[in-house]
Amino acid sequence: xxxxxxxxxxxxxxxxxxxxxxxxxxxxxxxxxxxxxxxxxxxxxxxxxxxxxxxxxxxxxxxxxxxxxxxxxxxxxxxxxxxxxxxxxxxxxxxxxxxxxxxxxxxxxxxxxxxxxxxxxxxxxxxxxxxxxxxxxxxxxxxxxxxxxxxxxxxxxxxxxxxxxxxxxxxxxxxxxxxxxxxxxxxxxxxxxxxxxxxxxxxxxxxxxxxxxxxxxxxxxxxxxxxxxxxxxxxxxxxxxxxxxxxxxxxxxxxxxxxxxxxxxxxxxxxxxxxxxxxxxxxxxxxxxxxx
Amino acid sequence: xxxxxxxxxxxxxxxxxxxxxxxxxxxxxxxxxxxxxxxxxxxxxxxxxxxxxxxxxxxxxxxxxxxxxxxxxxxxxxxxxxxxxxxxxxxxxxxxxxxxxxxxxxxxxxxxxxxxxxxxxxxxxxxxxxxxxxxxxxxxxxxxxxxxxxxxxxxxxxxxxxxxxxxxxxxxxxxxxxxxxxxxxxxxxxxxxxxxxxxxxxxxxxxxxxxxxxxxxxxxxxxxxxxxxxxxxxxxxxxxxxxxxxxxxxxxxxxxxxxxxxxxxxxxxxxxxxxxxxxxxxxxxxxxxxxx
Numbered sequence: 001x002x003x004x005x006x007x008x009x010x011x012x013x014x015x016x017x018x019x020x021x022x023x024x025x026x027x028x029x030x031x032x033x034x035x036x037x038x039x040x041x042x043x044x045x046x047x048x049x050x051x052x053x054x055x056x057x058x059x060x061x062x063x064x065x066x067x068x069x070x071x072x073x074x075x076x077x078x079x080x081x082x083x084x085x086x087x088x089x090x091x092x093x094x095x096x097x098x099x100x101x102x103x104x105x106x107x108x109x110x111x112x113x114x115x116x117x118x119x120x121x122x123x124x125x126x127x128x129x130x131x132x133x134x135x136x137x138x139x140x141x142x143x144x145x146x147x148x149x150x151x152x153x154x155x156x157x158x159x160x161x162x163x164x165x166x167x168x169x170x171x172x173x174x175x176x177x178x179x180x181x182x183x184x185x186x187x188x189x190x191x192x193x194x195x196x197x198x199x200x201x202x203x204x205x206x207x208x209x210x211x212x213x214x215x216x217x218x219x220x221x222x223x224x225x226x227x228x229x230x231x232x233x234x235x236x237x238x239x240x241x242x243x244x245x246x247x248x249x250x251x252x253x254x255x256x257x258x259x260x261x262x263x264x265x266x267x268x269x270x271x272x273x274x275x276x277x278x279x280x281x282x283x284x285x286x287x288x289x290x291x292x
Numbered sequence: 293x294x295x296x297x298x299x300x301x302x303x304x305x306x307x308x309x310x311x312x313x314x315x316x317x318x319x320x321x322x323x324x325x326x327x328x329x330x331x332x333x334x335x336x337x338x339x340x341x342x343x344x345x346x347x348x349x350x351x352x353x354x355x356x357x358x359x360x361x362x363x364x365x366x367x368x369x370x371x372x373x374x375x376x377x378x379x380x381x382x383x384x385x386x387x388x389x390x391x392x393x394x395x396x397x398x399x400x401x402x403x404x405x406x407x408x409x410x411x412x413x414x415x416x417x418x419x420x421x422x423x424x425x426x427x428x429x430x431x432x433x434x435x436x437x438x439x440x441x442x443x444x445x446x447x448x449x450x451x452x453x454x455x456x457x458x459x460x461x462x463x464x465x466x467x468x469x470x471x472x473x474x475x476x477x478x479x480x481x482x483x484x485x486x487x488x489x490x491x492x493x494x495x496x497x498x499x500x501x502x503x504x505x506x507x508x509x510x511x512x513x514x515x516x517x518x519x520x521x522x523x524x525x526x527x528x529x530x531x532x533x534x535x536x537x538x539x540x541x542x543x544x545x546x547x548x549x550x551x552x553x554x555x556x557x558x559x560x561x562x563x564x565x566x567x568x569x570x571x572x573x574x575x576x577x578x579x580x581x582x583x584x
Contacts, residue, residue, distance in 0.1 A: 105424065126418030129468075130460045132397065158485045166471060168422045176421075179458060179479055184490060186478040187471055193450045198476060 001264040003147050003227075009274035012146070013058050016281050020059040023289065031288035032061035033091040033117065033281070034083055038076060038102065039069035044095045051093075054277050060284060063089070073102045077110050084112040090292050091117035091284035114291040117283040120168070128176055134290060136283050141174035143275025144227045145181065148204055151225050151264035157182035160201050164188045164215070164252070165208035170229050174206055195219070205262075207252035217257035226265040228253040229272050293556040295439050295519075301566035304438070305350050308573050312351040315581065323580035324353035325383040325409065325573070326375055330368060330394065331361035336387045343385075346569050352576060355381070365394045369402050376404040382584050383409035383576035406583040409575040412460065420468055426582055428575050433466035435567025436519045437473065440496055443517050443556035449474035452493050456480045456507070456544070457500035462521050466498055487511070497554075499544035509549035518557040520545040521564050 023029050033055050037048050048064060055062035065083075067076065076094075083092050092115045098104050108116075113123035119138040127135030148156065161183040165171035171187065179185045188198050199205055199219040205226045207215045212232035220226060230252030251268030259265055266272055315321050325347050329340050340356060347354035357371065368386075375384050384407045390396050400408075405415035411430040419427030440448065453475040457463035463479065471477045480490050491497055491511040497518045499507045504524035512518060522544030543560030551557055558564055 120422075122415050122418030122422055122424055124418065125421040126414030126416065129417040129421045129464055130412075130414055132414055158483050160485070160490075172421055172468075172471075175479075176464075179464075179481075182481075182483040184478065184480050184484040186476065187467075188476050189471075189474075191450050191474040192476040193452070198452075 001151060002259075003150050003264050003266045003271060005143070005147055005266055005271040005274045008147060008150055009143075009278040012275070012278040012282065013054065016278070016285055017058040019285055023285070024059070027292075029288055029292045030059070030061055031090050031284050031292070032063065032088055033093065033284045034063040034065060034089050035093045035095060036065045036067065036076070036079065036083075037095045038067045038071050039099050041097070044097075048095055051277055051280065055281060055284070058281050060281065069099050071099075071102075073106065076102060076107060080107070080110050084110075084115065089115065090288040091115055091280075093118050093280065115287055117280055117287055119173070119283065125168070125173070128173060131180065136287060137177065138169060138173045139276045139279035139283060140170050140229060140272060141177050142279040142282070143272050144170075144174050144206055144229065145177050146275060146279075147266050147272060148225055148227055152204070156204070158184070159203040160184045160186070161204040161206065162186045162188060162199055162202035163206045163208065164192075164195070164199070165206075165210075165229075167208065170208040174208070174229075178204065178206075209252050211252055212250050213252070213254040215253040215258060217254060217261050220258050220261045222261055223263035224261075226253055226258055226262045227272065228255070228266050228268050231268060231273060293443060294551075295442050295556050295558045295563060297435070297439055297558055297563040297566045300439060300442055301435075301570040304567070304570040304574065305346065308570070308577055309350040311577055315577070316351070319584075321580055321584045322351070322353055323382050323576050323584070324355065324380055325385065325576045326355040326357060326381050327385045327387060328357045328359065328368070328371065328375075329387045330359045330363050331391050333389070336389075340387055343569055343572065347573060347576070350573050352573065361391050363391075363394075365398065368394060368399060372399070372402050376402075376407065381407065382580040383407055383572075385410050385572065407579055409572055409579055411465070411575065417460070417465070420465060423472065428579060429469065430461060430465045431568045431571035431575060432462050432521060432564060433469050434571040434574070435564050436462075436466050436498055436521065437469050438567060438571075439558050439564060440517055440519055444496070448496070450476070451495040452476045452478070453496040453498065454478045454480060454491055454494035455498045455500065456484075456487070456491070457498075457502075457521070459500065462500040466500070466521075470496065470498075501544050503544055504542050505544070505546040507545040507550060509546060509553050512550050512553045514553055515555035516553075518545055518550055518554045519564060520547070520558050520560050523560060523565060 052062040108120045113121045119136045124136045161178040163175045166189045175185050175187050196219040208229035212234050228251035233247045236246040236248040344354040400412045405413045411428045416428045453470040455467045458481045467477050467479050488511040500521035504526050520543035525539045528538040528540040541561050
């Protein structure tokens with residue numbers, strides 16, 4: 001089974017649009033998301049445009065603040081202070097990566113945790129770790145759980161989940177969400193010995209390493225659910241006869257071979273990717289409900 | 293090998309006493325720890341007395357605030373506000389458990405994270421999760437790592453660590469510390485299937501479940517390092533012939549049988565227990581250095 005992230009994201013957006021409508025009617029609150037983009041990174045511009053489009057589609061207010069690439073850290077922090085104090089704004093997202101002269105960790109910790117819809121602020125990480133109420137949880141990990149449940153149903157209890165990768169953005173938070181779902185969780189990474197054997201135990205295998213086609217079919221248990229978080233740009237096969245090689249997106253999992261073994265798998269593109277923005281909108285609604 | 297936690301804690305206190313002395317001489321700062329005890333739980337009174345004694349032994353200022361059992365939550369929060377704002381106090385610890393009419397999570401989140409020497413505040417949990425500077429890390433997990441290194445040396449990289457238990461106080465933070473040490477980490481718990489097989493993979497096995505003699509010898513890989521966090525009070529064997537059965541402390545690990553298989557093990561008592569207060573003093577020094 002191929003898990004259709006595009007469809008799951010569309011379904012989630014429909015549900016969110018209904019909730020947004022209900023919140024407007026019951027409380028008179030329209031959730032509002034502000035995205036701050038510093039500089040002109042082309043990929044970031046595409047992301048920001050998509051975010052704005054989808055934000056409006058679910059009935060929320062979208063606000064884009066674009067600042068020049070040479071914006072000082074102080075100026076960015078001043079901008080964030082204004083947004084933190086603006087009661088009409090429920091979610092603030094600073095598009096990463098930032099220009100090199102700005103310290104991302106300083107910027108992230110300057111966002112009001114109640115508006116930190118990326119879920120990267122230490123207060124939100126800590127609430128996630130401690131299972132406390134009020135956490136805004138990183139978007140991509142939330143998407144992974146939703147997609148795993150598409151195949152396995154809502155009860156993941158007792159499943160052995162193996163997460164490859166231990167980043168703050170994906171690996172660690174997805175491991176904690178799987179633990180919350182009562183999975184036995186193994187976190188593997190570049191220093192792990194016998195990675196194939198460790199992966200072979202996985203009922204749920206989450207790959208978040210950023211290496212194209214890294215996970216091999218021989219590492220995957222028959223019937224496992226495979227969630228591929230990687231988005232790697234590689235040269236397309238030039239045998240197609242077009243003169244210049246084109247770039248092509250692939251995941252961290254050798255999709256064709258692993259598909260033959262696993263029970264379900266998320267494709268790249270069209271798997272976890274589309275869920276990330278949908279979960280960002282979910283967080284914005286959550287922030288408006290919790291703190292608006 | 294039996295890992296001597298009493299000796300390791302004494303060694304740590306000697307090192308801390310030297311650091312405290314140096315901090316006094318270089319900066320004129322004497323680290324200061326305030327323990328707040330609400331009510332008259334006998335076990336808590338013993339802990340608090342031991343903390344005070346050891347705090348002074350390493351050259352720090354110890355302050356004990358005792359409040360009656362019927363203290364309101366509001367009154368406790370007011371007391372904490374005073375301590376938060378007192379620049380001469382570097383560490384604040386509210387002794388748990390609190391009387392039932394007080395919400396522990398509200399109290400913990402009311403402590404200034406910079407003085408939260410138990411490391412339970414969400415800001416400290418989040419900094420630990422994200423690997424950010426400035427985290428005050430829970431004491432018992434720190435003790436576990438120090439004891440594992442007594443046997444294995446400083447480099448734990450690539451070891452497979454299995455943690456049984458997922459509490460906020462021990463299981464989850466010790467898993468994160470082991471991950472920081474570049475271990476492959478598996479978190480197991482009551483919903484884990486095939487727990488014996490999962491444990492058999494452990495090069496480092498941490499038991500934090502609170503069930504007397506739970507971990508069996510057949511679950512332990514030959515040569516593994518076993519860290520027993522449990523402190524369980526059981527009836528002593530009455531065959532000793534004394535009329536009334538006495539209570540006796542045992543760990544989560546069947547010590548005698550597991551000792552025959554493992555490479556090293558922490559005893560109960562005298563293993564992880566003594567490390568907890570020593571690491572509390574370490575955190576108090578850390579808070580004074582970072583934020584004093």
